[in-house]
Amino acid sequence: MQFLPLIIQLVSGAAGGNLTGKLAKKLDLGVLGNSIAGILGGGLGGQLLGMLGIEAGPAGSLDIASILGSVASGGVGGGVVMAVVGVIKSVLAKGK
Template identity: 80%
Template sequence: MQFLPLIIQLVTGAVGGNLTGSLFKKLDLGLIGNSIAGILGGGLGGQLLGMLGIAAAPGGSLDIGTVLGSIASGGVGGGVLMVIVGLIKSVLLKGK
């Protein structure tokens, strides 16, 4: 089993989470919060898309398509989860 696609998804998830946090200032969780949400989202997004056959799942062959699929799924998954967590945080803070 190759772990390189998973590592790529986690790293690009952190990058995607921080990039999304910088684009959406109202949803920003800070550097650590964006990174954690991005890492989790990158791993989950990459795994979900891999199971659906849309992106490469860890354990397959390592070629340029796998690497690009891991980068895309990790970055998008990290950004999406960061937005979800940011929205939940803003709703909870609005209720106080």
């Protein structure tokens, strides 16, 4: 297992989580919350797509296609998990 694609997914997940937080103000968890949810989503999203066999390049390669695939899967995964956590937080806050 190579760690560079995972690191790329985690960093782009944090960026995706923060971007989603800025675009959807009602779901914003703050910079730290967006980053943590994004990192989790980036790692999970990238690994899930890898397990499903949906990768941009050959496994373990570091060409431009695999790097862009890691960035895309990490960013999207981070944004999705951050949005889900934001929705859960807002629903729980309304119940109080």
